[in-house]
Amino acid sequence: xxxxxxxxxxxxxxxxxxxxxxxxxxxxxxxxxxxxxxxxxxxxxxxxxxxxxxxxxxxxxxxxxxxxxxxxxxxxxxxxxxxxxxxxxxxxxxxxxxxxxxxxxxxxxxxxxxxxxxxxxxxxxxxxxxxxxxxxxxxxxxxxxxxxxxxxxxxxxxxxxxxxxxxxxxxxxxxxxxxxxxxxxxxxxxxxxxxxxxxxxxxxxxxxxxxxxxxxxxxxxxxxxxxxxxxxxxxxx
Amino acid sequence: xxxxxxxxxxxxxxxxxxxxxxxxxxxxxxxxxxxxxxxxxxxxxxxxxxxxxxxxxxxxxxxxxxxxxxxxxxxxxxxxxxxxxxxxxxxxxxxxxxxxxxxxxxxxxxxxxxxxxxxxxxxxxxxxxxxxxxxxxxxxxxxxxxxxxxxxxxxxxxxxxxxxxxxxxxxxxxxxxxxxxxxxxxxxxxxxxxxxxxxxxxxxxxxxxxxxxxxxxxxxxxxxxxxxxxxxxxxxxxxxxxxxxxxxxxxxxxxxxxxxxxxxxxxxxxxxxxxxxxxxxxxxxxxxxxxxxxxxxxxxxxxxxxxxxxxxxxxxxxxxxxxxxxxxxxxxxxxxxxxxxxxxxxxxxxxxxxxxxxxxxxxxxxxxxxxxxxxxxxxxxxxxxxxxxxxxxxxxxxxxxxxxxxxxxxxxxxxxxxxxxxxxxxxxxxxxxxxx
Numbered sequence: 001x002x003x004x005x006x007x008x009x010x011x012x013x014x015x016x017x018x019x020x021x022x023x024x025x026x027x028x029x030x031x032x033x034x035x036x037x038x039x040x041x042x043x044x045x046x047x048x049x050x051x052x053x054x055x056x057x058x059x060x061x062x063x064x065x066x067x068x069x070x071x072x073x074x075x076x077x078x079x080x081x082x083x084x085x086x087x088x089x090x091x092x093x094x095x096x097x098x099x100x101x102x103x104x105x106x107x108x109x110x111x112x113x114x115x116x117x118x119x120x121x122x123x124x125x126x127x128x129x130x131x132x133x134x135x136x137x138x139x140x141x142x143x144x145x146x147x148x149x150x151x152x153x154x155x156x157x158x159x160x161x162x163x164x165x166x167x168x169x170x171x172x173x174x175x176x177x178x179x180x181x182x183x184x185x186x187x188x189x190x191x192x193x194x195x196x197x198x199x200x201x202x203x204x205x206x207x208x209x210x211x212x213x214x215x216x217x218x219x220x221x222x223x224x225x226x227x228x229x230x231x232x233x234x235x236x237x
Numbered sequence: 238x239x240x241x242x243x244x245x246x247x248x249x250x251x252x253x254x255x256x257x258x259x260x261x262x263x264x265x266x267x268x269x270x271x272x273x274x275x276x277x278x279x280x281x282x283x284x285x286x287x288x289x290x291x292x293x294x295x296x297x298x299x300x301x302x303x304x305x306x307x308x309x310x311x312x313x314x315x316x317x318x319x320x321x322x323x324x325x326x327x328x329x330x331x332x333x334x335x336x337x338x339x340x341x342x343x344x345x346x347x348x349x350x351x352x353x354x355x356x357x358x359x360x361x362x363x364x365x366x367x368x369x370x371x372x373x374x375x376x377x378x379x380x381x382x383x384x385x386x387x388x389x390x391x392x393x394x395x396x397x398x399x400x401x402x403x404x405x406x407x408x409x410x411x412x413x414x415x416x417x418x419x420x421x422x423x424x425x426x427x428x429x430x431x432x433x434x435x436x437x438x439x440x441x442x443x444x445x446x447x448x449x450x451x452x453x454x455x456x457x458x459x460x461x462x463x464x465x466x467x468x469x470x471x472x473x474x475x476x477x478x479x480x481x482x483x484x485x486x487x488x489x490x491x492x493x494x495x496x497x498x499x500x501x502x503x504x505x506x507x508x509x510x511x512x513x514x515x516x517x518x519x520x521x522x523x524x525x526x527x528x529x530x531x532x533x534x535x536x537x538x539x540x541x542x543x544x545x546x547x548x549x550x551x552x553x554x555x556x557x558x559x560x561x562x563x564x565x566x567x568x569x570x571x572x573x574x575x576x577x578x579x580x581x582x583x584x585x586x587x588x589x590x591x592x593x594x595x596x597x598x599x600x601x602x603x604x605x606x607x608x609x610x611x612x613x614x615x616x617x618x619x620x621x622x623x624x625x626x627x628x629x630x631x632x633x634x635x636x637x638x639x640x641x642x643x644x645x646x647x648x649x650x651x652x653x654x655x656x657x658x659x660x661x662x663x664x665x666x667x668x669x670x671x672x673x
Contacts, residue, residue: 013645050470053641072474080470086463090252102244103471145467 001064003028003153003184004049009058011044018044020208021058026201031176031185033199035192035232041208042188043083046157049186050080063152079151083158085142089131093122093141096130100145108149116148119174136167143171147178154178156187160194172198192228204232211235241473242481249485252458253451254492262493266500273504287374288332290315290323297343299352302388306381307336311374320357327359333374334358346389354378414583414610418519429516430606431578436502438574438602443497444539445570445598448490449546450563455482456550457559466644475638479631483543491539516609527608530616534601537623541597542566544630551637573599581606594619597626 004026011019019041026032034042047053049060051071060067062074087096097116101109117126120141122133130138139160146154159175160168176198179185189195195202196216203213212219212235216228225231289311293304308316315326315335323335335357342352356378358371383402390398410419413426459465468478516522523531549562573593582590582603593599600619607615637643 013641047466047644050466052466052469052644072472075470076472078470080466082463082466084463085467087467088248088252088464089462090255099244099248100471103241103473106240 001028002026002061003030003063004032004186005059005061006045006049007059009045009048009060010056011041011048011053012056018208019048019056022203022205022208022210024203024210024213026184026186028184029179029182030200031179031187031198033195033202034186034188034205035190035195035202035228036205037190040205042190042205043157044208045205046080046155046186046188050078050155051075052080077152078155079146079149079153080155081142081146081157081159083161087130087138087142087145090129092129093120093126093133096141097126097145097148101148104149112148112150115150116144118144119147120144121170136163139163139167139171143174147174147183150178150181151183153184153186156185158189158191159187160189160191168194192232196228202228204235206232206236241471242477242484245473245478245481246484246488249455249482250488253455253485253489258489258493259496262496266496269500269504273500285373286310286312287334287370287377288312288314288327288330289374289377290327290332290335292316292318292320292323292335292337294318294340295338295342296340297347299346299385300338300342303338303342303352303354303381303385306384307377310377310380324357324359331361332359333370336378346385413521416519416521416610421519426516435578437605438578439501440494440498441535441538441598441601442567442570442574443494443501444491444535445542446563446567447493447497448487448539449542449566450560451486451490451493452482452543452546453550453553453559453562454556455486456547457553457556457562460553461555469643476635479547479635479638483540483547483631486543486546487539490543521609523605523608530608530613530620531601531604534604534616534620534623537620537627538598538601540627541623541630542570544627544634545569547634548630548637551634551643569596570598572596573602577602577606594622597623 002025004024006022006024008021008023009019010017010021022041022045024032034045036042044053048055049062049067051067051074055068063077065073065077067074088099091099094113094117097113097120101112101116104112120126120143122137122140125133125137130141133141139162143159146156154175156175160171163171172194175185175187185198187195187198199216201213201215202219203210204219205211212223212231214222219228219231220226223231223234225234289307291304291307291313293300293316295301295303304316307313314330314332315323317323320335320337327333327335337355337357339353339355342354346352360371386402387398390401395401408420409422410417411421411423411426412418413423418426456465459468469475545566546563549566550559553559553562573596576585576589576593577599582593582599585593594603600616600623603619604616607613
C-alpha cells in the first residue's frame with residue numbers, strides 16, 4: 001500500500017487556483033521531496049495533505065485513509081512541521097514536548113518524551129523557557145516535536161529554512177534516521193542541494209502543476225543536467 | 238480524547254494567565270479599593286458633627302440659646318472672643334467654619350428683624366469632597382435656625398409651633414409595578430433599584446470584556462506565534478480545540494473580572510449610600526431559585542460573548558489586531574448597560590425592547606429586575622433565547638475552525654501574496670539566466 005496517493009488534486013483560494021490537478025504517490029518509508037519556487041504550490045500541497053486546507057477537487061489517501069472523509073484518522077498518523085512554525089513561548093522546552101505527547105496514547109507518552117529529548121539534543125536548556133532559545137534551538141525542538149511521536153508520515157515544509165549549516169546538517173541527519181526507522185517523509189524545499197541529499201524521489205512543481213518527477217539521479221540523467229536546479233530550469237523552460 | 242480537552246484548557250490558562258495580564262488588573266483593583274476608602278471616609282464625615290468655632294458677641298438670652306444649640310450640634314474647637322485666634326484654631330485642627338453671633342443679634346430678633354451671624358468658612362481645597370464638610374456645617378445652621386423659629390413661635394404666638402412650621406404632613410404611599418408600599422417615596426425605591434441596575438450590568442460588561450478579550454488574544458497569539466497550524470494537525474477534534482480555548486478564556490476572564498470587581502465593588506459601595514430601604518418587606522426580593530436563574534443567565538451571556546469573540550478571533554491576524562477585535566462585542570455589552578441603567582425594560586418603546594432583548598448580554602440585567610417581581614416568563618424566554626444564541630454562535634465557531642479561512646484569511650490577500658512571491662522568485666534567483 002502506498003503511503004500517499006494523490007490523484008488530480010486541485011486547490012482554489014477563491015478565484016486563484018493554487019494547485020491545478022497534481023498527481024503523485026509516495027511509498028512507505030520513502031523520503032519524497034516537492035521542490036519548486038516560492039508560490040509554486042508546495043506549501044499549499046503540504047497543508048492540504050496535513051488536513052489544514054480543504055480539498056477543492058481530486059482524491060487524496062494517506063495510508064488508505066480518505067483525507068476528506070477521515071481527516072481525524074489521518075491526523076493520528078501524521079506529523080506536520082510548517083516552514084515558519086513556532087511554539088508556545090511561555091512554556092519550557094520540556095513542557096512543550098510534554099504538551100504535544102499528551103495528545104497521543106497515554107502508554108506511549110513517556111517513550112515519546114524520551115525520544116523527543118534525544119532528538120532535540122538541547123540538554124539542560126530544555127528546562128528553559130522557549131523564548132530564550134535561538135532560532136536553531138527552536139527549530140530543533142520543533143523537529144523533535146514532529147518526529148518524537150514516530151508518525152507514519154512526516155510532512156516537513158522547508159525543513160532547514162533560515163538555519164546555519166551546522167544546525168541544518170544536524171536536522172537533516174535526524175530526519176534521515178527517522179526515515180530509516182520507518183517514517184515516510186514528504187518534504188518541500190527550494191534548496192536543491194538539500195533535496196538531492198535527502199530525497200529518494202522528487203517531484204518538481206511549478207505554477208500549481210507537477211512538471212517532472214523521479215529519482216534525483218534519474219532526472220539529472222534524463223535532462224542531461226549537472227544538478228537538480230538545472231533540471232528544474234530545463235523542465236520549466 | 239477527553240484528556241486532550243483538559244490538555245488544551247491547561248495550556249490556555251497557562252498561556253493567558255501571565256504576570257502581564259494579572260498585574261495591571263491587581264493594580265486597578267487596589268487603586269479602586271483605595272479610592273473607595275478615600276470616598277468612604279469623606280462621606281462618613283458627613284454624618285459626624287461639623288468642627289467649628291463660636292464667637293458669641295450677643296448680649297441676651299436669644300444669642301445664648303443659639304450658642305447652646307450650636308454647641309450641642311457641633312464639635313466646638315474654640316469658643317471665645319478673638320476672631321483671628323478662632324480662625325487659626327479651626328484651620329489648624331481641620332475645622333470648617335467660625336460662627337460669629339453679632340452683638341445686635343438679640344436686639345434685631347426682638348425688633349422682628351433677622352439676627353445676623355457672620356460665618357468665616359475655612360476651605361482647604363476645591364474638590365467635591367472638600368465641600369462636603371461645609372455642607373454639614375450649613376445643615377447644622379439650618380437646624381439651629383429651625384429650633385430658634387420654633388422657640389420664638391412657642392413663646393410669642395402658640396404652643397403648637399409645628400403647625401406653623403410644618404402645616405402639611407404628607408403621608409406617602411408608592412405603588413411600584415402593582416405593589417403598594419406605604420411610607421415609601423419613589424426616590425427611596427429608585428435609590429435601591431439604581432444601585433442594582435448599576436452593579437449587575439457592570440458585572441456583565443466586565444465579564445464580557447475580560448473573557449472575550451482572552452479568547453481573541455489567544456487566537457491572536459496562536460496566529461502570531463505560528464502555533465495554530467501545529468495544533469490543528471494534532472489528533473484532537475476541532476470541537477475540543479474550540480471548547481478548550483473557550484473554557485481556558487472563561488476561567489482566566491472570570492478570575493480577572495472577579496479581581497476587578499472586588500476593587501470596583503468596594504469603590505461603588507462607598508459611593509452608593511442611603512439605599513437602605515429593605516424591599517423584601519413588600520415581597521420584592523430574590524430567593525434561591527431567582528439567584529439560580531440569574532446565574533444561568535450570566536453564564537449564558539458569558540458563553541455567547543466567548544463564542545462571538547472566538548468567531549472574531551478566527552479573522553484576526555495577530556496579537557495586535559486581536560486587541561481591537563473585542564470592540565464590537567464590548568459595544569454590544571455597553572448598549573444594554575446604559576439603556577437599562579436609565580430606563581426600565583418594561584417602559585422602553587417596543588422597537589427598543591426588541592433591540593435590547595436581541596442582545597444576549599441584556600438578559601441578566603432584565604432578569605434581576607423581573608425576578609424581583611416574580612415575572613418568570615420573560616426570564617425563561619430570555620434564557621431560551623440566550624441558549625439558542627450561544628449554541629448557534631459556538632456552532633459557527635466550530636464550523637469556521639474547519640474552514641480554510643481560519644488560516645488563509647481573506648482570499649484577496651492570498652492571491653496577491655502568491656503572485657508577488659512568484660514574481661520575486663523568478664526575478665531574484667535568476668535560474669534562467671544561468672542557462673542563457
